[in-house]
Amino acid sequence: MEGRILEVRISVNGVDHQSDVEPRTLLVHYLRENLSLTGTHVGCETGYCGACTVIVDGRAVKSCTMFAVQADGASIQTVEGVADGDELHPVQEGFWECHGLQCGFCTPGMIMSSIALLEENNDPSEAEIRHGIEGNLCRCTGYHNIVRSVQYAGAKMRGESPQGASQEVSS
Amino acid sequence: MSTTSVMGGVVRRKEDPSLIQGKGTYVDDIKRHRELATAFVRSPFAAAAINSVDASAALALEGVHAVYTIDDVRHLGLNPAQVAVGTLRPFLADGVVHHVGEAVAMVVADDPYIAKDAADLVFVDYEPKDAVVDLKEAYADTVQVHDGISNTLLTWAGNAWWEGVIDLPDPSPGIQEAKERDDTVVVSLEMVNQRLIPTAIEPRAVLADWNSGYDSVELWSSSQIPHAVAGAIGMTFGIPSNKVRVVAPEVGGGFGLKLNVYPDEILCCYASRALGRPVRWTETRREASVASIQGRGWIGTSTITGTRDGKILGYELDAICDMGAYTHNFTVAIPLLGLFVAPGQYDIPTSYALHCVVTNKPTTDAYRGAGRPEAAYYLERIIDAFAREIGMDPADVRKANYWKPDQFPVTTQIGLTMDTGDYATNLDSLLERVGYEDLKAKRDAARAEGRLLGIGLSTYVEVCGFGPSALAGLGFSWAGYGLPTAFNGSGVVRVQPDGTCTVTIGTGPSGQGHETTWAQIVSDGLGIVMDNIEVQHGDSLDSPVGVGTFGSRSLAVDGTATYEATTRVKEKAAIIAGHLLEAAPEDVQFQDGGAHVAGSPDRSVAWAQIAESAYQPHTLPEGVEGGLESSVVFSPPNATWPFGSHLALVEVDPETGDVDLLEYWATDDCGNVINPMIVDGQVHGGIAQGVAQALFEEAIYDDVGNLLTSSLADYPLPAAENLPMFNLDRTVTPTDVNPLGVKGIGEAGTIGSAQTIVNAVVDAVSHLGVKHIDMPLRPKRVWQAIEDARK
Amino acid sequence: MYPPNFDYVAPATLDEALAALAASDNAKVLSGGMSLIPLMKLRLVRPTTVVDISRISGLDAITDEGDHISIGALVKHAETASNALVAEHATALGQAAGATADIQVRNQGTTCGSIAHADLAADQPAAALALGATMSVASVRGTREIAAADFFVDTLTSALEPDEILVKITIPKGGKSAYRKLGRRGGESDYPIAAAAVWVDGSNGSISAARVAVTGVGPKPYLASESAAAIVGSSGSGEAIAAAASHATDGITVLEDLYGSVEYRSHLAKVYVKRALEDVLA
Known part of the structure; x- marks a missing residue:
């Protein structure tokens, strides 16, 4: 096996x-x-499922369908690198404010896909959001609050002051 | 943050900052020094004898430490957490395999890649046998799955909870007579409620670390029931329960999948003890599909007998329920749960027979709703068919047969007591919000243009919040099966010396937000701010003895225990604060991070001062013990019975059969609500899983028992694109079986939704002659139904 | 989840890659890996050598070549889906690329990789067929060109030899094209249950040339020649479209799977040929 070890x-x-x-x-x-x-x-x-989504050289990809050797020389962002110190990324904030996660397992991948989506278009329609995250499966939320979270984050990135979940919950 | 009146309010979740930054700790994120990895050798046959297992080539591979077979673990006996009804699974296959994916051997190696390499080198000599896949064939018993054991394990039937016989009981009095009357209509449908694969996004994972010095073991497992797992480990290895620590850290979705004590949990403990190193197993998605539990899997006929003015005179359900190859923790209890709610919200004579059969497929057990979605499906589909047959609006038929609010508590035909309900108000509230009459007009107008719009309605009642010992125990002790309590709830509330608060509970979340909801309960009671309350769970030694999370039970049971513990801490704190403030305890009020004398907000002490005094007994009034905590075990007098009404609008592409879910409304009633944001989230996810069953998902087997849908490529979970926003509302009918008035909401969305969708699709195409389409309503089935009706 | 091991090379030039392929009797080409890697993880494919072509320069462009456009081996689905040249001259391919899988897969997988993999239900092969694409193929033995019509041989089998690399595809300009599908999860979600790509050319309200391709229906993506013949010479009326659609599965062995019976798929092929033709003739 030693002969097959490569440096990246x-x-x-x-x-x-x-x-x-x-x-x-x-x-x-x-x-x-x-x-x-x-x-x-x-x-x-x-x-x-997309739970493994990371951003490689600016593009969201599934890190379970890529060999590490393919990423030699690449620049990668994972969920751990999204916040700016203590300041959450607007997408992270959106997921917190809008209850965009339950068990949290799909969440890192969902956040990375949402970031990639919003960096391309920070004012997506509901349909564009749903299309943009179709490669990330969530079993808990039914996506309702994930869509809301991305909408919140988009508004935040556009400089608006969006409202969180308390604005929408049923009586 | 100073608000302390937080019950009933939207509060952002305490668990989220960790999870959204990738800091959540799931089992697979925990690393132990020198840990080893596991791969299982699994049967490619649904039924076969095992002639021999040759592991020599695997053992010769560098990095492989052991290959275990049943010969190594037979002495451990059988999994004690399997209820002793029917067909029990050995820890590894013992001379015979009964489903594709059954574990035959366990490989332990340096890492999972090598373990898999080695597993590929284990040679198993199988002698294939006839497999029993079809439920009707299983019921006919022509080929037995387990030699010498009838395929029909038992029949849950209407006149007794446990007949243990195959024969149908006599129908309830009056139904046969009603059928023979001239003025009645009899409507009957045979329907499949297909097998599903729970598919939590986190596969199961296990990490065992046996300490030979203490002869104790720590096990991390992605489990809904760490206490039960600990009980089973202790019993299996003959060590006391205080030497077994089972930890369920973050759990990436449960849905019933993780409500079992699985062989791999025991086997990793065994391997760790044998090898003296930590041993890990992480399930792959294919393993999750073939080796962990599945859900549903019924074929049955529902029949309604009623009059043309909508009065139902009898409901009959006769179904064969697929247990799979082995009976796990709750396998045979799932149809029983369905039986509990078989008559739904209706005051109608009912007759039912649910035949539990074994097949050469993976075990079925609880999957979100667990028996209740099946029951609601069979009932609410046939009510729709009956309404169509007599030309009455399906909402009106339902209302004509509801139990009325003043009839509660209702004693059901089989002797259960339904706590509270106001079904008509709930349904009317939904219909008004939807604009039902306008929606029907819109549907009819579209239909006139050749578009196929359909409206589907379903109401439901579920039974959850287990529960009272008498109901949960069914006359025998769960302790013998590794389940430590008869479904009690537990909560410990401790005020720390610095005035912050620690809450430990006997249940734990797999996404339901327990940490937040429980903190709200305690914050509301003690006036300690949310940020100063930490809720801990999921450690079989550090948490109070508990059961776990399933059956929408946590809040109604463990939440109540915590509420009671909070009340007791408050009572003691009032004495201490009263002493400090020179006031009577009954005049002390807790708010905004401290206590004050009623009417004199200036006379106050902070929680830190109260706590400081509590832990310095010489400062306390005479007769008051030091410390400030309470531990409560709560056993409710009854289960709870949430209910609700769901409505969907769909459009069917007449050329392709493709179903577009356009709108979805739900009005649920789970009693009082602690955090409406979390409750809404539970309903969203529940509906999504019901829609998934209705439109997308099915575990499909070929005729020799191969699962054809073992990857997510073939088992299509709905993605964001496939679902709409959900329009939710609630009515509030508190329960009287717990002081919080809460009923449970984890499963409601799933129980209410699948038949809502099917009713809507059938409504869209009923004028073409379609009476029923079996789930999942993939385009091919809808198109075929239209074609068949046209011919 | 855990693929078997292999030797990995990532040459900087095409010649080196071709040499590496020729040197092994069980080598696989890796570009995006969206088909290869999942098969390796399930241990259904076990190459001894993986030749990663992603570091070869000059293969990652969509190029205007006068009366053709070309798409290099390393062009990702996402680029094909959003590229203006493709949108203008190879509309169906852009639509098919946009309807392929999800954004992560489109970011990583390549149009040429999808075509070379020759899945019976892939989106883009149908577009390549309808657009009359030409596949440029290289090996140590030299280069050759294969017409799309000759490229898809059987299920998961293309005309590529094991030592060959699909270097680029070339699509002639002209005409109008469209791609329409029904996905496994409804709408355009997921692999097609059935889909059609069509291309038509003509003037003065008369169709002078057409190609109709279908994917997801038979053992391979195919050209429905009778459908094309039926629409050529017509004005593209509803009747003509219906007549063309009715031939969508002529001579084809229609397959059955979990998502469709033979009868249903045959029907869907006609529906989607009709819808795609309606799109271009609207």
Whole structure:
């Protein structure tokens, strides 16, 4: 096996890493096991659930469907690198304000996809939001409050002062 | 944040800041020094004898530490958490496999990649046998799944809870006579309530660490019932329960999937003890599909006999319920739960027979709703068919047969007591909000243009909040099965010396927001601000003895225990504060982070001062003990019976059968509400899972028992694009079985929704002659139904 | 979830990649990996060598080549879906790329990879067929061009030899095209249960040339030649469209699976040929 160990240099959340990996090591396992960044989750094995979504060189991808060696030289952002110090990213704030998560397992991937979506278009329609996160499955929320969370975050990123869940709950 | 009157209010969740930053700790995020990984060798056959297992090639692989088979673990006996009805699963297959995916051998290696490499090298010599897949064939018993055991384990039937026989009981008095009357209509449908795969997004995960010095074990498991897992481990290994710590940290969705004591939990403990190192197993998605429990799986016929003015004179349900190959914790109890609510909200004579059969498929057990969605489906579908047959509005038929508010508490036909209900008010509230008459006009106008719009309605009552020992115990002790209590709730409230508060509870969330809701209860009682209350759970040694989260029970039972503990802490704190303030305890009020004398807000002490005194006994009044905490175990006098009404508007593409869910409304009644934001969230998710059953999901097996839908590519969970926003509202009919007046909301959305969708789709195409379409209503089925009706 | 191990090479030039492919009798080309990696994780595919072509320069462009546009081997679905040249000259391919899977997959997977994988239910092969694309293929033995009509051989089997790489696809300009599908989760969600791509050319209200392609229905994406023949020479009226659609499965072995019977799929093929034709002839 030693002959198959390759060296990769990957920047994650602004920190450069130099690591030895097997070719078969999936990027998500590299992040979780080698770098102990366990916020990125594994939910399926066929690239359907999106819990493992990270941003590689500016684009949301599924880190369970990518070998770490493919990311050699890349710059990666994970959920751990989203907040600016103590200040939450507007998408994180939206998920908190609008009850956009329950068990929280899909949430890191959902947040990364939402960030990628809003960075391209910070005023998406409901349909555009739903289309933009179709690669992330959630079993808890029925997506209702996730859509609200992304709408909240979009408004925040546009400089507005959105309202959270208390504005919508039923009587 | 100074508000302390937080019960009933929207409060952002305490658990979220961690989860949204990737700091939540799920089992797979915990690392132990020198831990090993596991892979299971699983049967590719649904039924086969095992002639031999050869692990030599696997053991020769570098990095492999052990390969275990039943010969290594047979001495551990059987899983004590399996209720002793029917067919019990050995920890690893013992000479025979009974479903695809059954574990035959366990490989332990340095990492999961090597473990999988090694598992591929384990050679198992199988001798395939005939598999029993179809439910009617299973019931006919021509081929037995387990040698010498009838495929029909038992029949839950209408005139007794446990007949234990196959024969149908006599129908309830009057139904046969009603059928023979000239003025009655009899409507009958055979319907499938298909098998589902729960599919929590977090697969199950287990990490065991046996300490040979103390002969104790720690197990982290993605479980809804850590206490029961601990009980089963202690019993299996013969060690006392105080040497078993089972921790359920963050749990990434439960839905009943994680409400079992699984063989892998025991096996990882065994391997850790044997190898002297921590041992981990993380389920893959395919394993989640073939080796963990599934839900539903009924085929049955419902029949309504009634008059043309909508009076129902009899409801009959006769169904075969798929138990799968083995009976786990609650497998045979799931149809029983359905039986409890089989007559729904209606004052109608009922007859039912639910036949529990074993098949060569994975075990079924609780999946969100657990028996109650099935019951609601069979009842509410046939009521719709009956309404259509007699030409009455389905809402009017329902209202004509409801129990009336002044009839509560209602004793049901089988002797259960329904606590409170006001069904007609709830339904009317929904219909008014929807604008029912206008919606019907819109549907009819669209239909005149050739568009296929449909309106579907369902109401439901569920039974949850377990529960009273008498109901939960069914006459025997759960303690013998590793379940530590007869479904009691527990809560410990402790004010720390600095005036902050720690709450520990016997249940734990898998997304339901317990930390926030419980903090609201305590904050409301003690006036300690939310930020100063921490709620801990899920540790079988550090949490009070409890049961876990399932059956929409946590708030009604453990929440009540916490409420009572809060009250007791408050009573003692009033004595201490009164002493400090030189006032009578009954004049002390708690608010805004401290206590003050009623009418004199200036005469106040902060919680920190009260707590400081509590932990310095010499400062306390005579006869008052030090400390400030209370532990309460609560056993409710009854279960709770939430209810509600759901309505959907769908459009069917007449050319393709594609169903578009346009609008969804629900008015649920779960009694009092602690946090409406969280309650709404539970309903959203519940509806989504019911819609998923109605439109998308099905565990499909071929005729030799292969699961054809073992990945998410073939088992299509709805994505955001496939669902609409949900329009929710509530009525509030508090229960009288607990002081909070809360009923439970975890399953309501699921119980109310699947038949709402099917009723809507059938409504859209009924004028074409379609009477029923089995779920899931994939385009092909809807199109085929239209085609068949046209022919 | 845990793929078997393999040797990995990521050459900087096409020649090196072709040499690596030629040197192994069980090598696989990796570009986006959206088909290959899930199969490896399920251990259904076990290559001894994986040749990652993503570091080869010059293969990542969509290029205007006069009367054609070309799409390089490394162009992602997302770029195909949003590219102006594609939208103008190969509308159906842009629509099919946009309807492929989800945004993460579109960000990672490549149009050429999807075509080379030749899944019987993939979106973009149908568009390549309808648009009359040409596949440019290279190996150590040289280069060759394969017409789309000859490229899809059977289920998961293309005309590519094991040592060949699909370097680019070339699409002639002209005409109008459209892609319409029914996905497994309804609407356009997920893989198509059935889908059609059509291309028509003509002037003065008369259709002079057409191609109709169907995916998700038979053992491979195919050209429905009788449908195309039926619409050519017509004015594109509703009757003509219906006549063309009625031939959507002529001569095809229609497949059955969890999402559709033979009868249903045959019907859907006609519906989606009709809808796609209505789109371009509206």
